[in-house]
Every structure is written in structure tokens, then in C-alpha cells.
Amino acid sequence: MGATITLDGGRQTKRKWNQTVPQTMWKCFPKQKILSSTGRALCSEGHDQGHVFYQFNVIPPGVVTTGLDPAQIIWWTDCMFMPFDDSQIITSLGGYFYRGSQGLTQLRKMRLQNYFRIPQGFMTLWRFNDPHYPEVLNTKPSRALPHCSVSTNGTLVSFFTDTDIMCSSLCQNSLVKAKETFCSTFFFSAFSGDSNYVAVLARSRLHLNLAVVVIILRASDMLVMYQRCVRELFQHFKLQKHLINQDRLECRFSPDSQFVAISTTAGQLFLIKRDLSKLECVLVDGKDEELTNERCYDFDPRFPHEVLAFCVNSDQVYVKNIESGSQILHCKLPENVMKATCLKYNMEGDSFAVGCQDGVIVMMSSSTGNILYLLDSKTQAAAFAMTPCKLSMYPEIIRISFSHSDDVLAVSSTEGTVRLWQLPPKMNLVHMCRLVILKHIPASTIKQLPLPTMIADLIVCCPRERARITPVVINNETTQV
Template sequence: MGVAFNKPNIVLVRGSYHTEGERAVPVYNYKPFPEHWNRPAGCLITRVKAVPSVKEEENDFYWWTDCEFLPNNDSSMVTSCSAFCIQPSQGLTSSRAIQPGKICLFDLSGDKNIKCGYYRQASVASFPKLQPFPDGENIVYLGSTCDNIKLMSLQRSTFLSRAQDVYFRAYKYVSVSPSGCYFAIMARTSKQYQYELLIYHSNIITRADSIIDCYKINSEFKGSRLNLEHTTCKWSPDSLCVAAGISHGQLIIVSRRSQTCLCDVFSDVIPNTCLSRATTFDFDPKSCHQVVAVGATNRFLYIVDVEEGTVLCQTEEVCGDHAIDVVRFSCDGEFVGVALKNFTIQLFSPDTCCLIFRFSMKDSLLSLQTSMGPHASILNLTFTSTGQQAVTSTADGYVSFWQLPRKLELQFICKFKILSCVSLDRVSRLPLPPRLKDYLLSLPTRM
């Protein structure tokens, strides 16, 4: 791949400063997805409203919904949503009747009922996006004023403000690095609607470590006067690179150290097409930062080597008749999930781009309606640590849990039995060969 292969070290996140190449992990044991929820592959497990306390109005709202599992915990999930009205210009106007961005914590570990905790004081930005902090005890999100980010404790409901902006930039998206050391923030400036990628140290409040002008890398990477675009940024598994995408179709990979562009994907690697949505790319967990999966407007899935600037593989035919809404790797990198606008979920091999499994959400939820205009039907797609369950958040304000094919390999079963007894920060002390420790920790393996 052109550089030395350095796997991240596992460190205790609580009360420690991390150095280059380290990765933060929770200090609790793995919590499995409850066995009593298991269903046949492709079937709906259960469905919940993202924020149960929000009453549905008579109007037909577009619900911007988000969901994420907590790290090393397949029985707990954080959710949020906001209601919007679709304007003739296809823009989204926040509903004044419903408070946006409330946060809920769902606990599926009970024998019969799903418990839901509601954080009354927490309020996310209009387009809510939640990311669990690597310790599993906090979540990171944009504040409601869009000029700061919040770090909230799930247990104590305490809040810390981080990365407050003093230059009148509007924060649009935030992502925390796997090391727990850095925040990456997509910020829209007042200068010709351009975007900057800000890198903050997690302990710094007002001064950014790096300010990367996305417009200087790609002149198409900028917003519009109507502010209709959406942006996303994601950290690489080794915390050395950040991928930044915009719904206009551009995707750039930048180095945190040098603040330079490592790869402009659609200019350098995949010409004549562009990013399907701001959410249709993801880093391969098996690589440090070299491999990225990309869903394009031509409805193909590409696996790209961003260092060599080459396409490693692509699907033999288009993924479907509808646009790609989300692209997301499983936690172990064994497959990459593709969610289509018509509610079809497909799983592909990242090595060959061969189809592994597919199902239609409409087979179980006949009432699902494809969103009108350019807006996505599926806002997020995520997977449990085992990769045996998928969760989708949709524009109707609901979060749906789906059963994927069960894995019966002995090594796989032993892995999660061990992690149920030993926390991730203690795996390195086990009397096991290094390769087995790497397997337990799901560390990158691509050279």
C-alpha cells in the first residue's frame, strides 16, 4: 500500500492521554444482542419510534432519524430524530410544533420489554447525528446552536461543551476519532458558502489543531445559497485520516498530520460519476486508512485504495433500480452494507464485491413509502458487533431491527464468549498468540 503497516494499540480511554496509533476501548465486557430476539434471516426483529415521547402530528413530516449502537454493547442503542416539512424547492424546514433532536437510549436486554431512557435536557442540532464516544459511556453531537459540540454522559446526564467556534462558522457534522483524541468537524463558512474541515483535540475548547479548506482541494466542494446540501466526515481506523463527503457528490480523503489531500476520489479514481449521498462511503475496518467503500450515483459500489488511487473491485452490475442511500461496513469488515432508497438492503464482500445477502424491508413493513424528491428513505444503517443484526433508521421516524444470517463458526462463537468475560482493555494481557489477540480486538489486518 506504499507505507509501513502499523496496527493501533489498545489503550484505556478513561483518564489517559493517547499517542499516535492508539485506540480507545470501553472498560466493560461485551454485552450481546439478546438471544430471544433472534429471527430467521431477513426478517424484522422489532421496530420502535426513535423518540417515543414525540407525538405524531397530522401533517406528513419528513423525519431525519439517526441511531447507533454503543461500543462493545449490542443491547443498547442511542437514537434521535427531527421533523421537517419539504418545501417546493425540495429544502427541509424544521417543524416548529415538534422539538428537534431529542435523545433516547434503548435497552433491549430485558426478557420481554424494551426499556427507553429519555434525556430531557439534551437537544441536538436540527439534522441530528449521534456518535458514541469510544469509551461507550458518552456520546458526541452538535449543539442546538450549531457553533459548538457537546459531550454528554449517558449515565450522569452531564454535559461538556467542546470546540466552540469564535469565527461565526456553522458546524454541520462532527466525528470523534477511534483514539478518542480528536474531533473532526465539517463547518460551513460565510465566505461563498465554502466548507472547512476542522480538527480539534478532544481537550481543547476554542483553538483548532488543523483547519483544512475543502474548497482549495476541490472547487466543487462547497455549498449553495439555499443551504440544501449535507456533509459527512469519518475517521479512518488508525485515526490518521479523515474522509469528507458532501451531498453534491464530492469525496476527499485528507491526512490529519500533513493537512494535505491523500485522495480526491471522484477526480482521481472514479471519474464520470459522483457520490450518491453524503452518507455513501465508509472506511474498511480491516485497513488502517487505505481502503474505502464508495456508493456512486451510477448505483455501483466501489472498493477504492486511496493511497494507490485504484479501484480494487466493483459490483458487476448496478446495486438496484434506486439510488444508494447509505454505505456502511460491518464492525469486523467482513461485509459492506448498502441501503437503497426503495428499502432494499444488500451485503457485499469487500474483497470481490460479490453479493452475499439481500432482503427488502417492504416484505415485513408493507406500509413503508419511498421518500419523494431527492431525499433519502433510509438515513442510517448500522450493525451489531457480531454482524448478525442490522438496524435502519428511516424517514418515517422509526428505527427497525433486522436479522442477518447467523454465524456458526467455532472461532467466531469463542471470540464473543471470551469478550463477554474479558473487557477489551484486558485482552492484551491474555496468554494468547498475538494473531488471536488481534482477532479478538478486530484490529486492521490489511497490509
């Protein structure tokens, strides 16, 4: 499954990080919206699988697409709960039309009569406690696939225009852009855990570049701190197609902001240092095994950077210890579900969700790999159920986002809608205690309390330094990694 390079000679080193958290208290999702059970899923084997209790349309009103078959329009929709605030969800939207070998074509580039031009990256903030929601954050067009990138303190949002990298402050209502426009085509951006950096994947002429942009809050621009060609870092890097609109790339910071993971449409996944000094680790090389798609991986939030989970084309799910290069967990998706489309850990890292092509979401334990339960979008009530749109194919699940309380799951798809699932209650004393504390004390002041460091990190879901990874079960045998 690709070559593995051990970090720091296999020895764990103490790293310092400063993960930022909001200066406000945690807000739960409005309970009056969760009371509805009309979309309750069909239960099997007596398990409470959760149900869709709310659904909202991200497509702005007044959109007209005369001359197009609505079933062939792909609404690329992303969603994300705001940090420590379950009452707010940020979404991003783009309209596309599939044209065979030409791949996804943006609607705004198509010459049609009586056609409303959708800005790619139409970003909206939905406040469910506010009757006047939503609030439009961005209407500037971009060639990049829409995605949501929010700082961990919940104050900054980054997005692209056709020519610039933009960073908007939600508190001060200000907008800054990168000081140097170094690329012409942008793909993806991601905030670091300390909210000081933004990793940007973009193309400059014929090369794909990775840049780390430093955010300067008191200035009118952002500085490009590090910038290198991806092929210089990873010589076996390849794009799937020659056309720009055929490739989808993503990058993600580790929880301690020290490393950046990059995934490609060609099925590759590799890890590099934040300063782009050298390639650190190749997790999937795209030869022996391929990543299912660019969204099928995530860092375990309980660790600074050591643990990462990903799905491959053979429907296998792997969890690896990056420090030692060893495999922590290996399990397989159920046989009755289709290929994975995305993977996401919950806030506490004790489970993760895998979205599949047939609208099924598989909830798995991160310690044992056991399937906890299934969420099937097809078995919901008529108002909330996912239905086939083209050639009996179901809309693709783009993104999954857990609420901080771990009882609500937001799922976006190519229908242009976001479904909110009520998950089974989490009967855990530690979990319930930390939510009570966060409801009365601002997250940013938790570490000022007379508490042990490990307890304070646990309350705010900050990664904890550990001497070794917890024992897990692999192939029915207990192993110490």
C-alpha cells in the same frame, strides 16, 4: 473517477494507533426479543434472507403537527449500536418538511398553530435489557441534521446546539463544550478510533471549515486543535446549493485515527490528514463520477486506513486501496433495486450492507463483491413492512448499524422508526470463539492476555497491519493489490 494522489510515495509505513475499547464485557442482544419470526421475509431461491423481528418508534410521545400532512413530514432518523454492547442503541431525530426549491425546512422554524416544537437532534439511548428504557440524552435544538457520534470506548457522545459543540460523558453524567466557538452553522461530527479527537464540519460566515477538536476529559471544555477552510485543502470543493439547508456533508475518521474522509452532497469524496496539513487523496471528484450521496462510503475496519468502499451514481460499488491508488474491487448493484442511500461495513469487515431507495438492503462480500442475500423491507409482515408515504415513494434509509455479534442489523429511515433485522447465522469458528472470549473478558484487557498481537487485534476488531492487501477477484481474474 477523479485524481488519485499516492500516500507516502506508495510505500507502506508503520503507524502506531491506540484504538480504545470499553472496559466492560460484550453484551448480546436480548434473545427473548429475537425469538419472534412474525416478520419473516419472503424467501427466494431457497435463501434465508433474515427478517425484521422488532421495530420501535423514535418520535417522542405527544408530538402534534396540526396543519401538516403527515405523509410530507420527513423524520430524519439516525441509529447506532453502542460499542461492544448489542443491548443498547443510540438514536437521533429531527423533523423536517420538504418545500420544493427551499429544500428541507425544520419543523421548529415553521409558524403553525397547535404545533409541538421538535428539538433537532433529539438524542435517545435505548436499553433493551432495562424495562425503563429509553433514556433521553439531548433535547438541545440544532440546525444540523441529526446524527449519532459515539466514542469507540462507548463513554462519550458528541452533538451540536445552535451555537456550540457539546460532548457528554455517559458514565460521569457530565457535559463539556468547545473552548472557542469558531463557527455559526454545524453539519457533522465524528469521533476518532482512539477517542481523543472529534472532527467537526461547520460553516464560518462564507467558508466551510473543518476542525479537529481535542477532548479533555478532566477539564470543563474542549480545545480546537486544528482548523482550516475546506476550500484551502481541496480547491475544487463545491456545494450543491447556495442555501445552507440544501447541503448535507459528512466526515469520518479512518480506523487508525490518522486520516479524515469528507463527503459532500455534490458527490465528492476526499481524504486529508488529521492535522489538516494538506490534501492527501481525491477519491471521487464529482465530475466524471459522483458519490450517490454523502452517506455512501465507509472504511474497511480490518485495515488502519488503506481500504475504503463507496457507491457512485451509476450504481457501481468500488473498493480502493488508498495507499497504492489501485482498485481492489468493482461490482454493480442488482438491476432490480434503486439507487443506494448508505453503505456500512460489519464489525469484522468481511461484508458490507448497501441500503437502497426502495427499502432493499443488499448484503455483499467485501472480498469478492458477490451478493450474499437481500433484505427487503417491503415483504415483511404488515406490522413491520415499509409502505409508500408520498407519491408512491418509499421512506429513505438513513443509516445502517451492525451489532458486534453480526447477527442483528439496525436500520433507520425517514419514517421515524428503527427496524431490527435478524441476520442469517454466521457459521464461522473464529467468529464464535471471539464472541465467547469477549463475553467473559472485558475488551480493554484482551491485549493483556498472553496472545499474539494479531490474535488480540482480531478479538477486539482492531485494524491489523498487513504487508499487502489480500488477493481479490476483479472481473473474474485474480489480482494481487
